């Protein structure tokens with residue numbers, strides 16, 4: 001029985017849209033406050049949002065990356081296999097269609113993974129090999145420019161989130177030092193249409209495991225879906241028609257691409273930093289339209305050796321205190337503190353267990 005009458009439900013629309021522009025201009029103090037507050041609210045409620053990056057990226061740039069990805073995926077299979085994962089550390093290179101498995105089922109996609117390069121590469125060590133690039137002219141150059149842009153974007157969004165969570169300047173400096181040499185993953189994904197009666201998904205339901213995901217996807221609609229778990233009143237508006245739907249136990253909503261925006265979501269490391277205040281949200285891809293879909297998520301992750309643990313600012317919020325001094329006293333009221341995680345160790349465990357482990361294993365609510 002619910003004690004929550006439907007009319008009192010929090011109103012949920014499609015995912016919130018947040019503009020990053022104030023954080024790109026040096027003097028927009030007011031704008032920053034509202035961006036930081038909007039980020040905080042989106043992270044509390046959804047763990048997913050649209051990031052309006054039109055002030056940072058011109059639309060032609062990711063369109064060109066999509067075109068290059070298409071060109072690669074359209075090559076004969078034998079050509080694509082020349083950079084197969086098996087020639088390196090098993091994590092860098094080309095994964096053929098259905099090689100990736102989620103929840104025990106083969107995903108109907110293919111892809112290329114490019115990870116942060118390491119010093120003294122050794123392909124016999126997990127994650128420690130070298131990237132394998134397609135030989136298509138311009139491919140590597142264009143993606144390397146994008147990677148630099150996404151790393152910089154990661155730091156900007158982290159700063160805005162730190163403001164939203166109420167970190168002091170010293171606390172932000174400490175958090176920044178955990179992400180300033182991101183062990184990122186640039187993934188390039190190709191999705192043929194999902195065959196009818198396919199036993200699985202284009203990409204099965206999962207949480208991202210790291211810090212922040214910046215997803216650029218081609219204009220295909222109705223592919224990426226996000227799971228909203230809270231009760232609420234979903235407001236849908238299209239073609240001037242407004243519909244309301246009560247969500248009782250959670251539901252999947254579409255996160256279609258929006259011009260000038262990327263879809264951004266939190267990985268599990270943010271659950272740890274925020275001591276569970278912010279959730280890493282389940283999502284999946286069901287691509288049933290007849291076109292070949294391309295998406296290029298950039299996973300902005302902590303540094304390999306970062307020790308990720310609950311931030312004092314998150315504990316202060318949970319304790320209902322606002323200053324570091326008063327928080328000390330109230331600490332005992334916080335019911336559960338997440339265990340610290342060394343990001344690189346966590347990632348290696350993930351790879352060994354085919355990405356099935358979670359920071360909260362055995363502890364799902």
Ligand SMILES: O=C(O)CCC(=O)C(=O)O
Nearest residue numbers: 189203217224285295297
């Ligand atoms: O292709 C997409 O829209 C999402 C892909 C995704 O969730 C992932 O690679 O983690």
Ligand SMILES: [Fe+2]
Nearest residue numbers: 206207208283
């Ligand atoms: Fe994902």
